[in-house]
Amino acid sequence: MNEDNLPHEGYATYRLTVDLHEDDQNELMSLYIPRVYSAHRTWVNDELLHEQGVVGVDRSDMEPDEYSQALPFQTDSDQLEIILQVSNFTQRAGGIWGPIMIGTEEDISAYREDNVTETTFFVGSLITMGLVFICFYLFRRKNRSPLYFGILCIAVALQTFLQGDKFSSLETMWLRSRSHHLA
Numbered sequence: 001m002n003e004d005n006l007p008h009e010g011y012a013t014y015r016l017t018v019d020l021h022e023d024d025q026n027e028l029m030s031l032y033i034p035r036v037y038s039a040h041r042t043w044v045n046d047e048l049l050h051e052q053g054v055v056g057v058d059r060s061d062m063e064p065d066e067y068s069q070a071l072p073f074q075t076d077s078d079q080l081e082i083i084l085q086v087s088n089f090t091q092r093a094g095g096i097w098g099p100i101m102i103g104t105e106e107d108i109s110a111y112r113e114d115n116v117t118e119t120t121f122f123v124g125s126l127i128t129m130g131l132v133f134i135c136f137y138l139f140r141r142k143n144r145s146p147l148y149f150g151i152l153c154i155a156v157a158l159q160t161f162l163q164g165d166k167f168s169s170l171e172t173m174w175l176r177s178r179s180h181h182l183a
Contacts (some may be wrong), residue, residue, distance in 0.1 A: 025076060
């Protein structure tokens, strides 16, 4: 399907069958679902694992909510059927924004912790740069470009912080969607 012809509003159902190695059949597994714009439901082997927002077929039926999520589950089967229903009627670019990962609960937790660490380092670096450039402006007010660059650094840091994994448990949907639209 040519993705240039797909509208940004709509709904879809994705289905994937995964054959598990025999060593993984009785392990505690986990799915890492990146940011999905803007509501979704996830099933594994016909069991509803997670519902984020309310999936609907039009704007009045759905309720948006978006954040990345690690979803642990136990399986004794050699095959997984993963079904993901997604709907978007609120964002300018809907759908799944990254690869869905499957692994042991340990591996997915480590991956998510690495994401949070990288995001925190990046945000801290941008805030530091922003403050340094604002200080440059305060010492030499003739040139405003350091002020503008400092403000830009802090704005990007704020947007990254609000969109990152670490805010997934807070009720910040309105703030996150506004920062996404500003970006």
